[in-house]
Amino acid sequence: MTINIKQAPGSLQASDCKICITEEECYNDYQVNPGDDFQFDFSCSEPEQSFVVEVQTDIESAEADLEDVVNLLELPQLNRTYIWNITVPYKVGVHMSFAGNHLEQIDSAECEDSLTYTIKGHLSSDPTSTVLVGNFCRNGTISNVKVQGKTLIELKVPWTEMIEKAGFQLFFVPAIGKFSIVEVVLQPGSPAYFMSADWPEGFPNDELMSWRFTVPSKYHANVTIETFTLPKCIKRKAGVYNGPPVLGKMEGKYRADFIISLQNCDMDQTSSEVLTFRFKVDLLRYRESYEIKLSEGVSMVFKQISETAGDASPLLCICSFPESTSNCSSKLQLEAGDHLNISFNSRCDTTRDVIIETTKNISCKDAEECPVRNVDLALPGVLSELPVAHHTFKWVLTQPSELTIELASERLKLQQLLQGDVCDGNLMYNVSTFSQDGARSVVGQFCPNGAMERIQTADHVLLELRTSHGWDPKDVDIKLSFIPHLTEDYIMNIIPDVNSLVYLLSPNWGPGMPNKLTASWNISVPPDHVAELTFVEQSIPKCEHGHVTIVIIEQITDGTHLSYRESDTIPQSLPELYHRFWLNVSNCETSSGRLNLKFQVLVREDSMEIITIAVAVAGGVVLLIVIAVIVCCVKQRRRQQHLPALGTYNPGVTSRKPGQRRKFVKGRQDNESHIYAVIDEDRIYADYFNKSGMTSAPEVDVYRSFNGPMGEVPPALPPLRSAMSKDARPEAISMVSNDLYTFSVKRQDVEKTLLENGEKDSSS
Secondary structure, X not given: OEEEEXXXXXXXXXXXXXXXXXXXOEEOOEEEOXXXXXXXXXXXXXXXXXXXXXXXXXXXXXXXXXXXXXXOOOOOOOEEEEEEEEOOOOOOEEEEXXXXXXXXXXXXXXXXXXXXXXXXXXXXXXXXXXXXXXXXXXXXXXXXXXXXXXXXXXXXXXXXXXXXXXXXXXXXXXXXXXXEEEEEEOOOOOOEEEEOOOOOOOXXXXXXXXXXXXXXXXXXXXXXXXXXXXXXXXXXOOEEEEOOHHHOEOOOEEOOOEEEEEEOOEXXXXXXXXXXXXXXXXXXXXXXXXXXXXXXXXXXXXXXXXXXXXXXXXXXXXXXXXXXXXXXXXXXXXXXXXXXXXXXXXXXXXXXXXXXXXXXXXXXXXOXXXXXXXXXXXXXXXXXXXXXXXXXXXXXXXXXXXXXXXXEOOOOOEEEOOOOOOOOOOEEEEEEEEOOOOOEEEXXXXXXXXXXXXXXXXXXXXXXXEEOOOOOHHHOOOEEEEEEOOOOOEEEEEOOOEOOOEEEEOOOOOOOOOOOOEEEEEEOOOOOEEEEEEEEXXXXXXXXXXXXXXXXXXXXXXXXXXXXXXXXXXXXXXXXXXXXXXXXXXXXXXXXXXXXXXXXXXXXXXXXXXXXXXXXXXXXXXXXXXXXXXXXXXXXXXXXXXXXXXXXOOOOOOOOOOOOOOOOOOOOOOOOOOOOOOOOXXXXXXXXXXXXXXXXXXXXXXXXXXXXXXXXXXXXXXXXXXXXXXXXXXXXXXXXXHHHHOOOOOHHHHHHHHHHHHHHHHHO
């Protein structure tokens, strides 16, 4: 790669502006070779008027890396020319792809914006010759150019243009079999023009080139030859063909992809006659007819918004079917009940030249028998089929005074459009009202995908839907209802998304809210969230009668209630609102000024609620820990203070730890030490003592109560053996009153119970 900085043709004298490396070392021209480290300055204040930069990259092998060669160096802001000199063998094809930067061929040397591509090839018979393939500009239809063998590419960039990429990619391909191939992707719009190689000097001797056209669906191409001259041939024949030359002469119209080939003969070099070829290609939509059948209350107007120039006179685009010159016009009016087929002039671009305005009247005359409830305001299906991008569909909605009109968009909701903004999509609503006395007011302009769910108005409504290219009928989401009369003039229901700013405007923003008009916004706030209401812009009029009132009311008992008049100053920061609230605005009869309010609503999570929940959770955790600790301490204390069960001492029975299982050594029949019997003598022996012949009670053993000293509380159990030392002896423990710890059990029951327990022990 070499870089040459040199004087521009026709610039100032060399002495007036120079390239300076130091103050003493200055040059008129300078060449930077690969590897040079070059720093310089200019001796004049406007070097772009005096110097140009020429960057040449030589590609001498088909094995070269082509990815980096199309990256442009950062150079001084001068007029620049980038040259790619590709010297490959003739059997190698050079492919230039302009995939993201389609080109347009011109018949002059420079484009209007001065950024110009020039492509040149060479002949196999004369490698030193140079043949112009063409000059090209940006924003066209040419996607690829292929040249056989040695190729030269020039890109001229004005000093005002800053680009980093060359705008194309390079590839080496096998032999293409002809001098050049130009590939074109046709697009609707203006016609594309093409010229033969080496225009206008004459196509090279005995060479072949072709153009390959891609036609989009539902279109056809119309080819018009503007210039065609033939040479004097010695051998073979020159001509233009549809595809390869052997397939015959070229046709005029093509409904699919097609190829145009230009073949030269072996010319008589002594003759001044040469082969030249220039033609244009128009892309036209198929001539299709569309059935239009209008229902009751619907009217439609087709309008041509621009004059399309034909060969002799302006074209008329809107035609009744079958298409003929007499049936075409620039405007077509259809009324309710009309039924006909229409078509469009195939030479017109209907997406650009034609618009449609449709109007539908919906009225409710009887408040008691009005059938309109949640009716979709859908567009007629034929509109989505017509090849027209711009539609204006109007609904004129009227109702008696006992009813209110409600427009609902529950699926997508509406976003109010601020002044100077445009919708992100290709669809916009314009809502306005009108009354019987002719007064009109604009509610606002809206886009789909917002926060406004409903609009309710007491006056009649004119709803306009405007679409542009690429609109989707699925984005139309409006339902109409006639509901009982409301006291407010306007009511808007707002359901904001969390952490998303919602901007709202008072009705008739700009000219001002009409006198004595009332508007209300019903704004939702989800649970555990808080709303921030801020007045961004406000214009308050002076009142002649009445007052301007702005009221904010939370819809809950003892909620926030704020009220302002025209003499008050609305604070920048309003209290946060924790529940659904009303914003009511009413105008007075003004003497001067206008009432305009622009405010925003932001719904976010309640930070205090989050803190409260966090504190409650933390408190609950601490409480659980405290309860667990208390339970553990109580269990430990009970374990230490737990007393084993007490019973009456029975000699002959070995004491054991409560709960410990032990089998009797002797059998039940000859050992009664397990029986605790306390006998109430009076009851057991009463009958015996009273028998005849008994003079005195027999002497029997009786259990006598303990008469020794007793404490006030039950005695403690002796310590466990495991807790006593070997030498320690258990202390005597006084017993309490036996009456408190004795019980009476019949012998039979005791034996039965003990027998069952013994059997269980034996089984275990």
